[in-house]
Amino acid sequence: MSYYYDSDDDDVVLVQQGAGTRSARAKDGRYSSWSQSELEKQMFSWSLKDVLNKDLLKKKVKKIPTIFSSLKEYMGSFTVPLIEETRADLCSALEGIKHAPAAEVTRIKLCSDEQLIYSFFAKKADPKDIFQEVYAPKEADTLLLTDRKPRHISDLGRGEKPLVIASVLKAEDAEGNTVVRLSSKHVEQQFGLESSLFAVFLINMTTYNRIWSELDAVVASVRNTDIIRMIVNCNPKVGQECSYSSELPLHLPDRALGGLEDFKLNKSQKVAVLDCVSAMQQRSSSVRLIWGPPGTGKTKTISTLLWAMLVKNHRTLTCAPTNTAVVEVASRVLNLLEDPSAGSGKACFLSDVVLFGNEDRMNVDGNLTKIFLEKRARRLQKCLSPGSGWVHSLSSMIRILEQPLVQYDSYVEQIEREIEEDLAEKKRNKNKNKDNDKKQVKEDVPKVIPIMPSIYYILKVH
Structure with a gap:
């Protein structure tokens, strides 16, 4: 007997099936929506030694050129760097695995032998233990399955054999089942389906998967590639050269943006801000690409650019591939608006800025x-609110200003009425207590019960 995952109505259904139905299930495309990407295949093929090897793709990662002969070449130039970035992220996660969140897997079942899809049940947190934190896998999380929670990277072994990696396909449902795809066919022999396992969180692949899907040249050829053509300044046809320049033209300082000097931007950052602002004043649509390696101040430049857009009264929509990036940019813009020394006191208001997204995932606070x-x-x-909001408060204030004596008398009457009601309530409670005391005293009176003609016993009834 084996199990398969029935994806109808997005519910996890574990159904026993015999050998006669397995091939039929494999052919009907039940798992087509969960097809494995080449990026995931590459990640699943790595051993621990491969992930920790910083030179694994050194010879394959090449400098991205400034001239492309086709759209396919443009897309392909980012493929290997994305794989290397995924490996580096995994490496960083494994090096700090001691602090990684983990969940204890108490039950695991095979759903699809062909695609190595499993369903597991993770141990729940104890509601009585308020300090206990239990990791709940989310969709696109990459997990490491181990037979014990690792405290150091050395606990994972010598690293010659492939890691047992799991990609979360469907997060925990109402019954507590999480659907994953495993990297190893021999998870039963290595751990056993009945033994307790630990699912250790490594990274979330949502951003990587989105970028990978966008780098598909075949899919890109049928999409609107106007933005790409504007960036590389080319018509994506084979054999036709295109050029791209990272140098932005120098603009004269905008008088309305004299406060830029307060942000201490370097020359390239200031030029980028001024060039983008000037592009907004053009009638024709245009694209500006701000590029730079880590640590060169891209986030600082973007936040300053958004401040400049506010000063120029331009409506701006800012998007990012991750919630962390959006929150970081929003925090910096907010700091610029609240800093009285920034921007030479240019008038910008918090009411002009709105941050929206998934509140739980963005972890908005402060x-x-x-x-x-x-x-x-x-x-x-x-x-x-009609009972306590602005309208109610303003109406009350207007009545006080127009008829102060009437409102004062009404207020005094209300206070006196409340005092009388309070005294009456206390009196009722006092009388009620007296009645209870009398009843208790009456019940406590000794009763004389004749036992014999000449002998009486006094019994107290309780």
């Missing part, structure tokens, strides 16, 4: 609650 859409909506809901 000052960011001032501009987060849902938090702002909750505050407005209180302000617009």
